[in-house]
Amino acid sequence: MIPDLIVRRARQAGLADIAERALSGRRLDAEDGARLFAAEDLAVVAALADALRRRRHGDRAYFNVNMHLNYTNICRSRCRFCAFHRQPAEQGAYCLTPEQAADEVKKRLADPVTEVHMVGGVNPALPYGYYLDLLRAVKAARPGLHLKAFTMVEIDEIVRLAERPAAAVFADLKEAGLDSLPGGGAEVFAERVHRELFPRKIGAARWLELARTAHDAGLKTNCTMLYGHIETHEERVDHLLRLRALQDETGGFQAFVPLAFHPEHTGLSHLQAPTAHDDLRTIAVARLLLDNIPHVKAYWVMLGIPVAQMALSSGADDIDGTVTEERISHDAGATTPRSLSRAELVRLIADAGFQAVERDTLYRVVRVEEQPA
Ligand code: V47
Numbered sequence: 001m002i003p004d005l006i007v008r009r010a011r012q013a014g015l016a017d018i019a020e021r022a023l024s025g026r027r028l029d030a031e032d033g034a035r036l037f038a039a040e041d042l043a044v045v046a047a048l049a050d051a052l053r054r055r056r057h058g059d060r061a062y063f064n065v066n067m068h069l070n071y072t073n074i075c076r077s078r079c080r081f082c083a084f085h086r087q088p089a090e091q092g093a094y095c096l097t098p099e100q101a102a103d104e105v106k107k108r109l110a111d112p113v114t115e116v117h118m119v120g121g122v123n124p125a126l127p128y129g130y131y132l133d134l135l136r137a138v139k140a141a142r143p144g145l146h147l148k149a150f151t152m153v154e155i156d157e158i159v160r161l162a163e164r165p166a167a168a169v170f171a172d173l174k175e176a177g178l179d180s181l182p183g184g185g186a187e188v189f190a191e192r193v194h195r196e197l198f199p200r201k202i203g204a205a206r207w208l209e210l211a212r213t214a215h216d217a218g219l220k221t222n223c224t225m226l227y228g229h230i231e232t233h234e235e236r237v238d239h240l241l242r243l244r245a246l247q248d249e250t251g252g253f254q255a256f257v258p259l260a261f262h263p264e265h266t267g268l269s270h271l272q273a274p275t276a277h278d279d280l281r282t283i284a285v286a287r288l289l290l291d292n293i294p295h296v297k298a299y300w301v302m303l304g305i306p307v308a309q310m311a312l313s314s315g316a317d318d319i320d321g322t323v324t325e326e327r328i329s330h331d332a333g334a335t336t337p338r339s340l341s342r343a344e345l346v347r348l349i350a351d352a353g354f355q356a357v358e359r360d361t362l363y364r365v366v367r368v369e370e371q372p373a
Contacts (some may be wrong), residue, residue, distance in 0.1 A: 006048055006051060012041075015036070027291055028288055037281065046315070047256065047315065048288060053317055059354050061260075061319065061355065062318040062357050063322075063349065063359065065342055066321035066324075067115075069325070070118075071101050071120040071134060073092070073094060073120070075121025076123075077122050080198070084328045101134055102141035103141075107279065114360050115147075115148055115218035115361045116144045116148065117323075118148070120154065132173070147180075148180045148361050151185035152177070152210040155214070156206060157175070174219065179222045180362070181222070183222030183255070185202070187241070188225060188346070197230065221253060222253065224257070225256075225282075227260065229271055240256075240286055243256065253294065257294065257320075258297075260273065261273060263332065283316045298316035298318065299320045300319045301336050302329045302334060322339055322341065322345065324339035325338060355371060356369040
């Protein structure tokens, strides 16, 4: 939609002031965020986000060729929204040795993978040395690979085990092969949600403190928000603005990844999953509020392919990667495939009307795809 048309439509929706500020590059605030979530006209919110997305990225949409490696599902946090965690003696519980993790990477040596996304539960049996050995083994299996590993929740555990300051631990992890960190474990920063859904795990202050320390150590990270369960719109806006405030200070977040809640087999299985309408609105509002985070990722695994495609016109500029062997959302009922081929990703981006660009984890261009005729 051309800007004049967006402003006219925004006027009809009672959002003219927000549209004018957003389109002139001025920052939106918490009240604007609440109005964008409450606005009936989703199309105008999405069009505004699309305008800002196109200013940054034109018609490019990014993807990467990656694999997921979940080294253990044993976890003492037992978050109510999670279907992935197991108790040590429970059926299906597992923990890979560093050698087994390396073998998983070696199985893919013939594929043009550029990134391993490696996360796991907070397994009380693992010592500090395990995490360093895990990084070293995976790195040695394929030295050119970018190792994006450990959420701030795992980092908190690793720092506790190391009995050393977080900055020193990040230095050790970097030396062992860590290249960057994914954005998980942030959930929703509101203390009410923390108490109800994940009381045994770190809350907002510690997550943000560790993200800050990672950025200070020169590590890029992503950031997430798990939405569509018990949180309010105000709590979503508060979460986004806390991420934005940290980004103002560090500039270390590369991408924001909204994670659509999957209720099956979780302690919240009575809840409905968020609708496509809510997915698109959340992505659009995130693009509009997070004026300092370069990328918004429509993670196809959790959104489903059709919504991920539509998200590219609602503020998102990235759909994540080939993924391979994702377990966290599939254990919670995700019906998306376990992986997509590079060609399938290119095709779904082109089909949505965008130029597919393969990137590496740090958003350096690997290859710009030919536009299909
Ligand atoms: O931290 C757990 C979430 C996260 C469920 O940084 C659930 O590039 C939905 O963070 N339904 C892990 N979500 C995934 C993650 C991620 C994924 C892809 C890319 C990146 C990135 C990060 O998944 C957890 C938690 O917030 N989660 N259970 C569930 N039932």
